Every structure is written in structure tokens, then in C-alpha cells.
Amino acid sequence: MPNDAKSQGGSNRLSKDNAAVLMVDHQTGLFQLVRDYIPVTEYKNNVLALSEIALQYKLPTILTTSAESGPNGPLLPEIRAKFPNAPFIPRPGEVNAWDNKEFVKAVKDTGRKKLIIAGIVTDVCVAFPVISALTEGFEVYVIVDASGTFNTAARDAALNRMQAAGAILISWFALACELQRDWRDHGEVLAALLKEHLPEYANLATSHSAASK
Incomplete structure (x- = not known):
């Protein structure tokens, strides 16, 4: 889907009625890898802000983790507590969450065509499902400050790659304001x-x- 003003405007604007949130691999171990722009404590605040936006605006929310029994660790407990009834897919091995059939089914079951995605790490756990979703006709919004990776070079390359594929880059603050209207x-x-x-x-x-x- 083209990343242009037409796809984001008019009756097609991002809203609490047409979007779903995908929180990918916000795991306790992976948090230690986030070093691209702010301290991990500030990054955690951004992630929790995104989760609170999803909760307050009643957006369908899907949670997933990757090999959480290993060093990646479990999903951040605060996120799991906010969404006790949300679909939670602990992937046993798939690097790209879109390769997990249960995850993709949960996304499609929301009936929403606009996907709001954030996760760790930006260049893999976020970029891979973003590009996969775009190829299937979804419109994807990447929450840049609730996603993180090893360094600024990796972050910039990932954001450029996703934007070139058609993703829309946005902050959690802008997302909240756009949903509020x-x-x-x-x-x-x-x-x-x-x-x-x-x-x-x-x-x-x-x-x-x-x-x-």
C-alpha cells in the first residue's frame, strides 16, 4: 500500500475504529538490547504509553513473544497485566511473527486493515512482520519510539527499509493525538x-x- 497522503486522509484516517495494535517481542531480556537513542527506562515508558493508548482507546491488541524460555525472557509483566484477555502468541521459533499462522490469524480476526506495530528489535522483530503485512495489503504504522534496537545505524536502516516498503512512521504521542482528534x-x-x-x-x-x- 503506498505511503501517501491519500491513504492516510479523509474517511480513511487512522482511528480507534479501524486500527489494531501489535506488540512484538517486548520481552524482559530483549529490553537490554535497546541502545539506539534513549536510556532503557525512558524506552520502557514509551512502550507502556503505547500499551495504555491501546487500552484507553479500546484497540484490538495482539501480543507475541519469541522463544521466551531462553534469554529473550518473558513478555514485560506490565503489558500482560493490561491485556489479560488479549490474544497472546508465544512463538516457539519463528523469527518473523508473520510466519506464525496463529499470529496472522489473530491479526486478521480483528477485521482491521490498519496495523500499529512496535517491538524489539526494530530491524528484525518489527521490520520483518511490517513488510510481510504490507505485502498482504495492510496499512502499517510503526511506532518508532516504542521500538528499539542495538544502535542508531541499525535503527535508521530499519526505518528507511520499512518506509520504502510503504510503512508510516509515527510516535506514540502523535498516535494518541490522532486517535483523540x-x-x-x-x-x-x-x-x-x-x-x-x-x-x-x-x-x-x-x-x-x-x-x-
Whole structure:
């Protein structure tokens, strides 16, 4: 699917009614590999922000892990706790999650054609299923700051490859705002999410509150 303005605009805009979230290999061991742009604690905050967006906007969410009995480790417990009833596919060996039939079935069962994907590592666990999904006609949004890898060179190569294939690159903050659309529609949900996961916004809100007294 072409990465152009037409595919993202009009009635086809990304919304809470047409998108699903795929969280790929956010495993405790793999977190230690994320060194491409921010400390792992900040990266974890971004991942949890994405999971909270999926929860608050009621997006179908699919969780998967790779060989979790080995050094990759289990899925981050906070994510599993947020989605106790979501499809969870612990892949026994497939590197590309799209090679796992159960995972692909769970994706297709959502009935959503817009996929929001993040994971570890960006150049493999994210890039491979992104490109596979694109070839099957899905529109794919990659959450760049909830995905991570070894270094900036690997990250940039992966993002360039996915974008060239037709993926849309976006941050978790932009995703939340795009799903919200209007502050008048229960905007307190978005405000609470931003206060928890974006310190700069929390400071802004505190300053506004103090000035309004």
C-alpha cells in the first residue's frame, strides 16, 4: 500500500475504529538490547504509553513473544497485566511473527486493515512482520519510539527499509493525538495519559493549573 497522503486522509484516517495494535517481542531480556537513542527506562515508558493508548482507546491488541524460555525472557509483566484477555502468541521459533499462522490469524480476526506495530528489535522483530503485512495489503504504522534496537545505524536502516516498503512512521504521542482528534470528546483520557508518560506535558499542565488559580 503506498505511503501517501491519500491513504492516510479523509474517511480513511487512522482511528480507534479501524486500527489494531501489535506488540512484538517486548520481552524482559530483549529490553537490554535497546541502545539506539534513549536510556532503557525512558524506552520502557514509551512502550507502556503505547500499551495504555491501546487500552484507553479500546484497540484490538495482539501480543507475541519469541522463544521466551531462553534469554529473550518473558513478555514485560506490565503489558500482560493490561491485556489479560488479549490474544497472546508465544512463538516457539519463528523469527518473523508473520510466519506464525496463529499470529496472522489473530491479526486478521480483528477485521482491521490498519496495523500499529512496535517491538524489539526494530530491524528484525518489527521490520520483518511490517513488510510481510504490507505485502498482504495492510496499512502499517510503526511506532518508532516504542521500538528499539542495538544502535542508531541499525535503527535508521530499519526505518528507511520499512518506509520504502510503504510503512508510516509515527510516535506514540502523535498516535494518541490522532486517535483523540478532539479535546472535547473525553479529552481527560488523553490528558491523564500524557501527564503519566510525558513529563514535559505534566510540567505544562502544572504551570497552567498554577497560573489559573
